[in-house]
Amino acid sequence: MAEGELVRFEKDGDIGIIIVDNPPVNALSPGVPQGIVDALDKGNADASVKAMVLIGAGRSFIAGADIRQFGKSSAPPPTRRHYDVMDQSPKPVVAAIHGYALGGGLETALACHYRVAVPSAKVGLPEVLIGILPGAGGTQRLPRLIGPKLALEMITSGRHVPAEEAHKLGIVDEIAPEGKLKETAVAFARKIADKKPLPVIRDSDGKLAEGTPELFDNMRKSIARRARNQRAPYACIEAVEAACKLPFDEGAALERKLFDEQVGSEEAKSLRYAFFAEREVNKIPFIPSDTKLRPTDNPAVVGAGTMGGGIAMSFADNGYDVKITDATPEALERGMARIKANYETSVKRGSLAQDEYERRFARIHPVPSFDDLSDCDVVIEAVFEQIPVKEEVWKKLDAVMPPGALLYTNTSGIDIDIIAEATSRPQDMAGTHFFAPANVMKLFEVVKGTKTENDVLATAMALGRKIGKVSGLAGNGDGFLANRSRAPFGMEVNLLIEEGALPEQIDKVMIDFGYPIGPLAVADLSGLDIGFDTRRRRAAMYPNYRKQPIADAIVEAGRLGQKTNAGWYKYEPGDRTPRPDPEVARIIKETAAANGIEQRSDITDDEILKRLLFASVNEACKILEEGCALRASDVDVMWLHGFGFPRYRGGLMYWADTIGVREVYNQIASWHQRYGDRWRPSNYLRQLAEAGTPLKEAKAQKAMP
Numbered sequence: 001m002a003e004g005e006l007v008r009f010e011k012d013g014d015i016g017i018i019i020v021d022n023p024p025v026n027a028l029s030p031g032v033p034q035g036i037v038d039a040l041d042k043g044n045a046d047a048s049v050k051a052m053v054l055i056g057a058g059r060s061f062i063a064g065a066d067i068r069q070f071g072k073s074s075a076p077p078p079t080r081r082h083y084d085v086m087d088q089s090p091k092p093v094v095a096a097i098h099g100y101a102l103g104g105g106l107e108t109a110l111a112c113h114y115r116v117a118v119p120s121a122k123v124g125l126p127e128v129l130i131g132i133l134p135g136a137g138g139t140q141r142l143p144r145l146i147g148p149k150l151a152l153e154m155i156t157s158g159r160h161v162p163a164e165e166a167h168k169l170g171i172v173d174e175i176a177p178e179g180k181l182k183e184t185a186v187a188f189a190r191k192i193a194d195k196k197p198l199p200v201i202r203d204s205d206g207k208l209a210e211g212t213p214e215l216f217d218n219m220r221k222s223i224a225r226r227a228r229n230q231r232a233p234y235a236c237i238e239a240v241e242a243a244c245k246l247p248f249d250e251g252a253a254l255e256r257k258l259f260d261e262q263v264g265s266e267e268a269k270s271l272r273y274a275f276f277a278e279r280e281v282n283k284i285p286f287i288p289s290d291t292k293l294r295p296t297d298n299p300a301v302v303g304a305g306t307m308g309g310g311i312a313m314s315f316a317d318n319g320y321d322v323k324i325t326d327a328t329p330e331a332l333e334r335g336m337a338r339i340k341a342n343y344e345t346s347v348k349r350g351s352l353a354q355d356e357y358e359r360r361f362a363r364i365h366p367v368p369s370f371d372d373l374s375d376c377d378v379v380i381e382a383v384f385e386q387i388p389v390k391e392e393v394w395k396k397l398d399a400v401m402p403p404g405a406l407l408y409t410n411t412s413g414i415d416i417d418i419i420a421e422a423t424s425r426p427q428d429m430a431g432t433h434f435f436a437p438a439n440v441m442k443l444f445e446v447v448k449g450t451k452t453e454n455d456v457l458a459t460a461m462a463l464g465r466k467i468g469k470v471s472g473l474a475g476n477g478d479g480f481l482a483n484r485s486r487a488p489f490g491m492e493v494n495l496l497i498e499e500g501a502l503p504e505q506i507d508k509v510m511i512d513f514g515y516p517i518g519p520l521a522v523a524d525l526s527g528l529d530i531g532f533d534t535r536r537r538r539a540a541m542y543p544n545y546r547k548q549p550i551a552d553a554i555v556e557a558g559r560l561g562q563k564t565n566a567g568w569y570k571y572e573p574g575d576r577t578p579r580p581d582p583e584v585a586r587i588i589k590e591t592a593a594a595n596g597i598e599q600r601s602d603i604t605d606d607e608i609l610k611r612l613l614f615a616s617v618n619e620a621c622k623i624l625e626e627g628c629a630l631r632a633s634d635v636d637v638m639w640l641h642g643f644g645f646p647r648y649r650g651g652l653m654y655w656a657d658t659i660g661v662r663e664v665y666n667q668i669a670s671w672h673q674r675y676g677d678r679w680r681p682s683n684y685l686r687q688l689a690e691a692g693t694p695l696k697e698a699k700a701q702k703a704m705p
């Protein structure tokens with residue numbers, strides 16, 4: 001094989017083997033499609049070849065088009081696309097699938113005559129997740145193969161479908177034993193080599209009759225909430241609908257037209273940015289990539305409260321047997337009952353099968369004492385957020401955990417070094433900060449203590465991914481990265497209310513912007529007493545902490561949120577719909593008057609949006625200045641997975657670039673003049689503005705402490 005040869009052709013007797021070899025995921029980078037065409041021509045021209053097998057080298061089949069090429073000026077489309085050459089191949093081609101067949105990868109496999117896959121393989125058309133639609137016949141071939149209804153579900157969700165299910169759906173013709181893919185595919189090819197006519201999907205339209213207008217209208221209605229402000233999901237539906245109305249080539253031409261319109265859109269660019277930001281966040285420059293990870297096979301959780309229970313569920317949901325303990329048998333019993341109730345709610349909602357619930361619950365092992373953790377290799381502490389409580393627990397854990405065990409704390413803001421010093425091995429400690437509800441929220445904030453070893457950090461980052469989370473690294477400091485960058489957002493919400501904005505106005509602005517739920521309704525959901533306690537703690541820690549009399553008055557009026565059917569909104573019993581409450585408007589007005597706060601009536605939606613988000617952009621720049629974040633795209637990943645920031649906007653810093661770094665800085669500087677110190681611009685932000693450097697390219701200005 002010539003060096004760098006992306007596609008090679010080999011023979012196994014009378015079967016031609018086409019091998020795509022473009023690590024890491026055999027993307028259809030420049031040279032790959034042409035390589036496949038050349039190999040097909042070679043096989044078809046070779047009289048000794050009766051059939052061919054297309055297979056990926058390394059860990060996967062083809063994971064799609066090369067996303068890095070999008071938006072780059074690419075060469076004119078090839079006259080002979082490999083999909084079409086495959087269609088017209090006189091000799092059968094069998095796709096042999098392992099790892100992933102996604103996007104252009106599955107479209108390539110659908111252009112083959114047959115598909116064989118190992119059980120661990122996954123197939124899908126996830127283009128909608130990066131703001132586009134399948135552009136190489138997927139919206140035309142898949143509905144012809146499995147029917148428009150199932151095709152619509154796969155294409156509008158972007159779901160990765162496991163091979164066994166794909167076999168049931170008729171996408172995969174045969175399941176090969178793990179590790180025996182090539183030989184099974186070759187045997188399959190030999191078996192069907194003389195079968196005529198060849199099954200060419202583009203010519204089969206038997207199932208398209210199922211594609212009624214109701215089907216497509218219902219799909220449009222069903223995605224309306226999650227596809228708000230987006231175009232790609234609707235373009236997907238339009239293309240599949242065309243498959244049911246138009247001949248293949250015309251449908252494919254419409255698909256291509258929609259694709260070309262979408263690939264350069266802001267929506268697609270933002271989602272591509274998010275895709276690569278989620279890959280970049282895993283790379284920690286100061287940790288050598290060959291750092292050996294410590295084992296995390298026997299996890300334990302200390303503290304069976306809401307967070308501890310959710311953490312234990314995250315482990316169980318991802319196949320781990322996990323121990324859990326608490327200070328008293330009663331507390332442990334309550335914790336296990338809460339976990340059981342959470343699972344039963346999911347079963348009732350139909351989002352979890354009864355047998356799967358039982359399997360997961362059985363993996364959570366309540367143990368009466370810390371001594372029972374002596375065989376665990378990782379422990380996550382999730383006890384009450386008070387230093388003395390943490391110190392007492394860690395002293396006990398230090399005595400029982402085996403040498404080299406990983407000591408992780410789920411604190412959301414206490415100085416990691418203080419907790420670490422409660423043990424004799426601070427180098428083995430790091431923060432692993434989950435977000436509530438811990439078994440649902442994806443963000444897993446790994447916090448570096450001053451003495452934390454590199455392998456302890458690297459293992460934590462990997463552990464997060466193993467339990468289905470998105471790991472991101474943060475430096476130690478008040479609120480670490482995520483909460484610290486969000487705190488000014490929360491402060492501006494409360495101050496805008498003081499100045500005269502109503503909760504429903506603020507929430508509408510953020511919902512229109514793309515958030516699933518507004519910040520005030522979120523506060524009601526998690527309970528206003530949490531914010532109240534945090535403000536009390538901060539006022540005690542920071543003498544010139546800016547008190548928030550109105551937010552406090554709401555709580556002092558006994559309005560704690562959904563749990564009291566009254567908070568910033570009122571709630572009908574059993575109904576979670578936030579309803580504006582004139583009583584809140586009265587409390588706001590009276591408390592403002594009582595505190596001599598002048599209220600304005602000219603607060604615009606634009607001011608609300610920019611004050612909330614610019615405040616956090618400014619703080620994120622300060623965090624980068626101090627080295628407590630590695631890069632701006634990490635901030636964005638944390639906002640996407642920790643705070644529900646609308647994904648099709650890329651993230652906080654990426655979105656701010658759509659406004660422009662200079663305009664953001666100028667606005668912040670003018671608010672600094674108007675509102676004082678809380679709007680003091682970050683020096684780093686000023687430098688970025690002066691240099692015109694996009695915020696998404698901002699990087700740590702110091703080594704992480």
Ligand code: T1G
Pocket residue numbers: 024025027063064065066067068100102103104105107126127130132133134135136138276279280
């Ligand atoms: N293009 C370019 N690079 C890619 C890539 C792709 N399609 N997929 C992965 N990579 C890189 C990734 O950036 C990372 O690089 C490395 O591979 C490992 O990825 C015509 C137009 C396949 C499930 O949307 O979902 O086809 O950081 O860390 O967790 O209609 O990657 O190491 O430098 O994610 O094991 C459709 C995208 C494209 C699939 C593997 N395909 N990829 O996950 O590894 S559009 C997709 C994934 C298309 C057609 C249209 C995942 C994965 P680096 P990783 P992983």
